[in-house]
Amino acid sequence: MKRQEKAGGRRIKLPFSSIRTNMLAVFSVLIVATLTFFYIISLNYTERTILNNSIDYTTRLTGQVTRDIDSYIDYMENISSMVAHSSDVQNYLLDKKSAGDPNLYRRIVTQFSTVLETRKDISNIAVVS
Numbered sequence: 138m139k140r141q142e143k144a145g146g147r148r149i150k151l152p153f154s155s156i157r158t159n160m161l162a163v164f165s166v167l168i169v170a171t172l173t174f175f176y177i178i179s180l181n182y183t184e185r186t187i188l189n190n191s192i193d194y195t196t197r198l199t200g201q202v203t204r205d206i207d208s209y210i211d212y213m214e215n216i217s218s219m220v221a222h223s224s225d226v227q228n229y230l231l232d233k234k235s236a237g238d239p240n241l242y243r244r245i246v247t248q249f250s251t252v253l254e255t256r257k258d259i260s261n262i263a264v265v266s
Contacts, residue, residue, distance in 0.1 A: 216252060216256070216259075220248070220249070220252070220262065220264065221264075223245070223248060225241055225244045225245050225248065226245055226248075226264055228241060229241055229242070229245055229264075230264065230266045245264075249262045
């Protein structure tokens with residue numbers, strides 16, 4: 138038996154035949170709507186959280202890379218300063234008599250070799266007067 142109602146003399150057929158079926162359909166729609174609502178909210182929250190975490194991580198990573206580069210440049214400047222202010226190098230460059238001394242030359246080469254052996258990222262050292 139299909140349930141029908143009269144409206145102004147016309148009979149309207151309901152899409153479902155029983156109250157149980159109507160309630161099941163309404164609750165299903167409510168559940169799907171609620172789940173969709175929470176899905177959208179959680180998706181927006183997750184997106185914002187991931188974006189904020191990415192920004193924080195990138196900022197920290199950039200700062201760390203900047204500090205590492207600054208430290209590396211400072212270290213290279215210290216090595217350059219050490220070599221430039223070495224008394225052997227100063228004598229070799231400024232004193233014409235010392236420039237021909239083979240012992241002085243060997244000491245300078247030994248000093249440069251030591252720097253090259255301890256720092257694999259330095260491929261060559263040159264002194265230009």
